[in-house]
Amino acid sequence: MSRDEAGQDELICRTLSTIAEVDAIADQWLAVEQCCVSRLSYFQTVSWCRGWIAQFCGPNGPVPHIRTAWRGSELVAVWPLMIAGGSVGLRRLENLGEPHSQYCNIICRTDVDIEAVLAVLVADLASEGQCDVAVFKPVPVGSGLERALQHCPDIRGYENEASVLDLSLYASSDDYTAQLGKLQKRNRNRRRNHLARLGELSFSVIWPDHPDFAELIALGAAMKRRWLSETRRYSAGFAMAEYETFLAGLSGNADTMSGACLSVLRAGDRVVAVELGFIHKQHYYAYLGGFDWDLRDLSPGKVQMDMTVGWLIDQGVEAYDLLANPAGYKRSWSNRDVKLRGFAVPLTWKGRLYAGAWLPTIRPAIKRLHAMLPEVARRLVSLGQGMTCLILYV
Numbered sequence: 001m002s003r004d005e006a007g008q009d010e011l012i013c014r015t016l017s018t019i020a021e022v023d024a025i026a027d028q029w030l031a032v033e034q035c036c037v038s039r040l041s042y043f044q045t046v047s048w049c050r051g052w053i054a055q056f057c058g059p060n061g062p063v064p065h066i067r068t069a070w071r072g073s074e075l076v077a078v079w080p081l082m083i084a085g086g087s088v089g090l091r092r093l094e095n096l097g098e099p100h101s102q103y104c105n106i107i108c109r110t111d112v113d114i115e116a117v118l119a120v121l122v123a124d125l126a127s128e129g130q131c132d133v134a135v136f137k138p139v140p141v142g143s144g145l146e147r148a149l150q151h152c153p154d155i156r157g158y159e160n161e162a163s164v165l166d167l168s169l170y171a172s173s174d175d176y177t178a179q180l181g182k183l184q185k186r187n188r189n190r191r192r193n194h195l196a197r198l199g200e201l202s203f204s205v206i207w208p209d210h211p212d213f214a215e216l217i218a219l220g221a222a223m224k225r226r227w228l229s230e231t232r233r234y235s236a237g238f239a240m241a242e243y244e245t246f247l248a249g250l251s252g253n254a255d256t257m258s259g260a261c262l263s264v265l266r267a268g269d270r271v272v273a274v275e276l277g278f279i280h281k282q283h284y285y286a287y288l289g290g291f292d293w294d295l296r297d298l299s300p301g302k303v304q305m306d307m308t309v310g311w312l313i314d315q316g317v318e319a320y321d322l323l324a325n326p327a328g329y330k331r332s333w334s335n336r337d338v339k340l341r342g343f344a345v346p347l348t349w350k351g352r353l354y355a356g357a358w359l360p361t362i363r364p365a366i367k368r369l370h371a372m373l374p375e376v377a378r379r380l381v382s383l384g385q386g387m388t389c390l391i392l393y394v
Contacts, residue, residue: 009071011112011120016066019053025068026050028075036107039319040140040338042280043101047251047259049080052097055246057082065093069108069117077108077117079145083130090350093125093134099237100246102162102285102323103340104136106145118148125152125345133351135359137342138162138324149343156360158342163327163334165309165320173310188306195298199268203307206262207252214248216262220274221247223290230293247276247288257282257315265304273304282318305333 016022022029029046042048053064062084069077080096095104108117125134138160139146170176177185195201206213221244228235237243252259263275273291277284286308291301309320322330324340344355 011076011116012070013120013123014068014070016068017064019050019057019064022046022050022053022064022066025075029078032075032078032109033107035109035111037110038105038107038143039281039283040103040143041105041107042278042283042285043095043097043103044078044080044105044107045280048101048278049096051246051249052100055242055249056240062096064096066096067121069112069120071112076112077106077121079106079121090133090354091131092354093131095136100240100243102138102287104139104145105143106148108144114144115147118144122148131351132346132348133354134345134347135343135355138340139343141339141341146341149341152343152345153355155342155344155355158360160324160340160342161326162324162338162340163322163330164336164338165322165334166318166336167309167313167320168318169335170313173313176310176313188303191299191303195267195272195295195300195303198270198272198295198298199266201303202266203304203311204264205308205311206264207254208248208250208260210262213262214244216264216271216274217248217276218244219271220262220276220288220290223274223292224288226293227290250278252278257317263304263308263311265300265307267300272298272300275304275308277308279317282316283321284312284317284319285321285323287323309333 016025026046033041033045049066056062057064062082065081065083067079067081068075081093082096082098084092084094084098095101106118106121108114134152135155136145136149136152137155137158139149140162167176170179180188192201206216221238225238227233228238247260250260252261254261258279260276260278263273263277264271265273270292272295273289275286275290276288277286279285286305289301289305291304312320320333321338322334326337344359346352346355
């Protein structure tokens with residue numbers, strides 16, 4: 001083999017840090033994501049990553065740190081990361097899109113040695129001089145990235161999983177309904193009948209080219225914010241300005257059944273629930289759901305979820321993914337889970353404090369304390385919501 005031929009097979013890592021660099025390789029990035037076999041990779045697509053960078057990586061914002069692997073002039077793998085600032089000047093290398101991205105993963109072509117690619121992309125992380133700590137979460141157990149990070153310290157006490165409903169078990173939406181238990185059928189029929197008293201129920205799924213897509217995204221986000229307020233919860237993701245603008249700008253295609261789509265449930269002319277989801281490789285991510293809080297006793301959100309699941313089955317989608325952070329309602333809708341891990345690699349003394357004390361002990365304690373605050377105290381601290389979100393995010 002000649003030296004030139006050997007050089008063509010050598011894998012090298014290049015880091016992208018600007019949107020112009022992303023645009024320059026967008027077509028190759030798209031080819032890699034289409035070739036990648038992992039279904040848990042929507043948040044590594046060029047549509048999601050470029051949109052997030054354009055919306056949130058402005059002056060004083062996070063800086064893209066996208067590690068790419070190349071074989072000669074051919075892009076073979078992408079690991080989207082970013083450098084984000086935090087409290088007391090601490091700088092973190094973390095999943096691009098945090099806190100909005102739901103899986104930390106790598107996308108890779110199938111015609112390349114995945115272990116060699118992982119070695120190239122993960123190499124020299126400990127010598128990343130721009131950061132105090134490298135934090136990777138949530139990483140799917142069994143993924144190539146998990147294998148590559150095995151030598152890295154786990155986040156102590158980090159326990160997470162995604163709840164998934166396997167839709168491949170059902171031949172059709174009617175088959176799905178037929179397999180429900182008697183009590184489940186009765187409850188779901190009761191909810192629909194009670195909600196229908198407000199007007200005839202109509203369900204539709206729309207895509208980004210629909211003229212009402214952006215408006216209904218904004219409505220869904222407003223519904224979610226109302227729910228957060230009424231239940232006295234806080235979300236770092238919703239605290240970031242122009243979140244709805246970012247979501248409305250995502251791509252989706254009804255012909256290829258891929259990308260962003262929006263489930264809309266109406267009772268008469270009234271929109272009572274919406275759900276923004278992403279379809280990627282026949283895998284659906286239930287990303288953002290909202291319902292009319294004034295109708296909460298009629299469970300419009302559950303009715304919408306039931307209709308969305310039926311629609312997905314009939315479209316040949318094979319999984320309904322309720323994403324990370326386990327909850328009782330998620331388990332009630334799922335029949336399997338995806339275990340997730342978190343890794344934290346300290347690079348400086350500040351990073352050691354962050355990885356050894358803040359992430360596993362102090363931050364969870366603050367969240368527990370916040371959850372225990374009495375109603376009066378919650379209202380008193382509501383004025384500091386932005387700061388609370390910042391603390392819980394970091």
